[in-house]
Structures are given as C-alpha cells and as structure tokens.
Amino acid sequence: MPLNELLNVIFRWAHVIAGIMWIGNSMLFNWLDRNLEKDQALSRLSQGKLYMVHSGAFYDVEKKLLEPGQMPDRMHWFKWQNGFTWLTGISLLVVVYYMNGAGALRDPHVANLDASVACTLSVASLFCGWLAYDALWRIFGEANPRLANVLSIALLFGAIWGFAQAFSGPGAYMQTGVLIGTIMTGNVWLCIMPSQKSLIAATLSGKEQDPVLSLRAKQRSIHNNYLTFPLLFIMISNHFPSATGAPLNWLVLIVVMVGGAGVRHFMNWRYLGGGRQRPKAAWLAPAFAMGGVVVIGLLVLTNLRTGPKVKVDHPVDYARMEEIVSARCVPCHSTHPTDKQFPVAPKNVVFDSPDAIRAMAPRIRAMAVDSQQMPFLNRTNITDVERAEMGVWIDSGALLK
Numbered sequence: 319m320p321l322n323e324l325l326n327v328i329f330r331w332a333h334v335i336a337g338i339m340w341i342g343n344s345m346l347f348n349w350l351d352r353n354l355e356k357d358q359a360l361s362r363l364s365q366g367k368l369y370m371v372h373s374g375a376f377y378d379v380e381k382k383l384l385e386p387g388q389m390p391d392r393m394h395w396f397k398w399q400n401g402f403t404w405l406t407g408i409s410l411l412v413v414v415y416y417m418n419g420a421g422a423l424r425d426p427h428v429a430n431l432d433a434s435v436a437c438t439l440s441v442a443s444l445f446c447g448w449l450a451y452d453a454l455w456r457i458f459g460e461a462n463p464r465l466a467n468v469l470s471i472a473l474l475f476g477a478i479w480g481f482a483q484a485f486s487g488p489g490a491y492m493q494t495g496v497l498i499g500t501i502m503t504g505n506v507w508l509c510i511m512p513s514q515k516s517l518i519a520a521t522l523s524g525k526e527q528d529p530v531l532s533l534r535a536k537q538r539s540i541h542n543n544y545l546t547f548p549l550l551f552i553m554i555s556n557h558f559p560s561a562t563g564a565p566l567n568w569l570v571l572i573v574v575m576v577g578g579a580g581v582r583h584f585m586n587w588r589y590l591g592g593g594r595q596r597p598k599a600a601w602l603a604p605a606f607a608m609g610g611v612v613v614i615g616l617l618v619l620t621n622l623r624t625g626p627k628v629k630v631d632h633p634v635d636y637a638r639m640e641e642i643v644s645a646r647c648v649p650c651h652s653t654h655p656t657d658k659q660f661p662v663a664p665k666n667v668v669f670d671s672p673d674a675i676r677a678m679a680p681r682i683r684a685m686a687v688d689s690q691q692m693p694f695l696n697r698t699n700i701t702d703v704e705r706a707e708m709g710v711w712i713d714s715g716a717l718l719k
C-alpha cells in the first residue's frame with residue numbers, strides 16, 4: 319500500500335471513530351436536556367432529573383448548578399472527541415486533497431488553479447469563514463440573533479457557491495464540510511469551553527456566571543446541533559458523483575443541507591421538555607417533508623438537463639460514435655480499465671462491444687449528453703462537439719452502421 323493510501327486509511331478510520339463519539343455524545347446530551355423532568359421535589363439549583371436504564375442497571379441523572387465551593391475533584395469534560403475529529407479531519411484534507419499536487423481539489427474544467435493557489439484558497443477560506451461567523455455572532459448574537467442567523471446562512475451559501483466555482487465537485491463539498499467542522503470546533507473550544515470554565519470559576523468563588531458567556535455558549539451549541547446532519551451528508555457525499563458532479567452541484571448541496579437541518583429541527587421540536595412530547599404525527603409529518611426536500615434535491619437537481627452547448631448538423635455514424643466512446647469513456651468503462659483510479663469498471667458499465675454501447679444509449683445520453691456528469695470529472699477531456707455528436711447518433715436511432 320502506498321504511503322499516501324496508508325495515511326488515508328489511518329486518518330479516515332480515526333476520524334470516523336472520533337466523529338461517532340463526538341456526535342453521539344452531542345446527541346445524547348441534547349436528548350437529556352430535552353427530556354429532563356422538573357416536576358419532582360428538586361433542590362433549588364436543580365434543572366431537572368431523569369432515569370435511564372442501560373447495560374444492566376439504572377442511571378439516575380440530574381442536571382444542576384453547584385453551591386459555591388462544592389466543586390467535585392473529578393469533572394468529566396467532553397472536548398477531545400471533537401478535538402480528535404477535527405485534527406484527523408484536517409489531516410485527511412491534507413492527505414486526500416492537498417497532497418499529490420492537490421489533484422483531487424482541482425478540476426481544470428471548473429477553474430484553472432495552480433496547486434498552491436487552490437490550497438491557499440482552501441486554508442484561507444477556513445480562517446476567514448470562522449472569523450466572519452464568530453464576529454457576526456459576537457456583534458449581533460445578543461441584540462439581534464435573527465439578523466446574525468440570516469447573515470451567516472447567506473455567507474455559508476455564498477461560500478458553497480464560491481467553492482463550486484473554484485474546486486472540483488468532491489473538493490467543493492469537502493471544503494464546505496471542513497468549513498462547517500471548523501466552525502463547530504471553534505464553537506466548542508473558543509465559546510462553549512470558556513463558558514464552562516467561567517461557570518466553574520464562578521461556582522468556586524460563589525459568584526454569578528457572566529450571562530453573556532452562557533447565552534453565547536447556548537447559541538453556539540444549538541448551531542452545532544443543526545449542523546450535524548448536513549455535515550454527516552458531506553462526509554459521505556464523495557460516494558455520490560451524481561451529486562458532486564452535477565452542473566448545479568452547489569445548489570444540490572444547499573438543498574440537501576436545508577432538508578437535513580430541517581429534519582434535525584423537527585427531531586428537536588418533538589420534545590416539549592419535562593419528558594413530554596408532541597403527538598407523533600405533529601413532528602413526524604414535517605420531518606418527513608424535510609426528508610422529501612432532500613430527496614427532491616438529489617433526484618431532480620442532479621438530473622437537470624443542460625444539454626450540449628453546441629449543435630451539430632452532420633449525421634453521425636457508428637464508427638464515429640465508437641471513436642468517441644473509445645477515447646473518452648473506455649479508459650474507465652472497460653473490462654480492463656486503463657484509468658488508475660478505477661481498476662474495475664465503475665457500476666459495471668462496460669463499453670467494449672457495439673451491442674453494449676447500443677444497449678446503454680439512453681444512459682449515455684443522460685450521463686454524457688444531457689447532464690454531463692460523465693466522463694467523471696471530464697478526465698478524458700471530451701469536447702462539447704463530441705457530446706453533441708453522441709446525442710445525434712442516439713437520436714437518429716443508435717444504429718450500428
């Protein structure tokens with residue numbers, strides 16, 4: 319195994335493990351917060367209690383503030399799950415997207431960037447993204463959170479559009495994911511942790527905690543909660559070239575993110591606090607509707623017909639069609655592909671014989687003429703004229719003569 323692939327496996331494996339621990343924790347604490355019961359005889363500082371059963375016994379959990387000076391010797395923090403997820407994620411970004419001349423981050427058919435320019439853009443957008451988001455919420459977060467919300471969502475969508483103009487499809491998706499992950503990590507380490515530290519300091523000294531820190535921490539933690547589903551989609555998005563390679567790939571991503579965050583919203587909205595829940599239909603129906611938004615995004619937007627940019631008037635015979643397919647498709651779609659990335663033909667689509675090409679004509683039209691998702695990243699440099707010629711051959715009956 320080459321060194322690059324070895325690092326890829328190690329970081330990816332660790333990334334998934336740390337990510338599951340982080341998101342799992344975060345979901346559990348969110349669930350706890352929404353299910354605490356307050357109607358029992360609780361102490362003045364208690365914020366609610368609940369019982370759980372797991373692994374052979376009961377857990378008696380209470381959320382509360384502590385009396386001054388009551389700080390236990392050992393306090394469990396939950397920060398390294400997030401810390402490791404981010405560190406391994408950034409390492410993966412370097413190994414997969416920056417190394418090897420940033421070959422995976424760049425796509426000459428999208429933008430003609432040098433490797434150094436592409437990597438600089440990627441790093442700079444992470445820094446600027448965090449700074450802009452953090453500044454927005456520090457300035458408007460307390461006085462006008464609605465404005466801060468609108469502006470941060472607009473900035474994020476603008477960034478996604480920008481990434482899609484600069485980077486390869488998979489690169490643009492992953493860059494968005496790393497930006498979101500970086501914002502979430504900044505929230506944990508630069509907002510939520512300091513707030514918890516100040517809570518501890520306040521408890522030790524018997525003073526009130528600064529309410530601004532507490533509000534800020536709560537806001538950022540809600541942001542992280544909403545960002546989990548979109549981020550998890552991005553983590554798996556590279557398996558779906560129909561999405562990352564769609565001409566409107568940025569819009570697909572925005573719609574899927576909106577739908578994913580919407581599902582998350584109604585899963586939160588379900589809980590009324592104190593262990594009470596809304597009726598199933600009340601939250602399940604809108605949650606499904608948001609799921610429908612995701613499906614529409616993936617189904618409709620990835621198949622938008624753009625068609626070839628040029629028209630050809632001359633007839634196209636099979637010999638010409640075969641010439642195009644051999645040059646532009648067979649490097650991957652063959653029983654013995656020559657493209658190093660695909661040792662076996664993707665999706666078992668093979669164009670080794672006239673009959674195979676003829677049988678696949680409708681899919682060829684959809685993938686290479688209408689939506690132009692093929693050739694993959696246009697690695698074989700098909701031209702617009704060739705796309706149009708394939709269309710003419712298929713429209714005139716896909717005849718083998």
Ligand code: HEC
Pocket residue numbers: 557558559560643646647648649650651657660664665667678681682685686692693694697698700
């Ligand atoms: C660099 C490699 C590469 C080249 C060149 C390439 N493809 Fe593909 N092709 C892929 C990959 C990867 C997939 C799998 C995509 C997925 O999983 O959605 C695929 C899938 C397909 C599919 C099946 C998708 C479906 O949903 O039916 C068709 C059809 C297809 N390619 C047609 C073509 C045509 C036509 C050409 C030439 C114009 C071409 N491909 C060139 C890599 C390539």
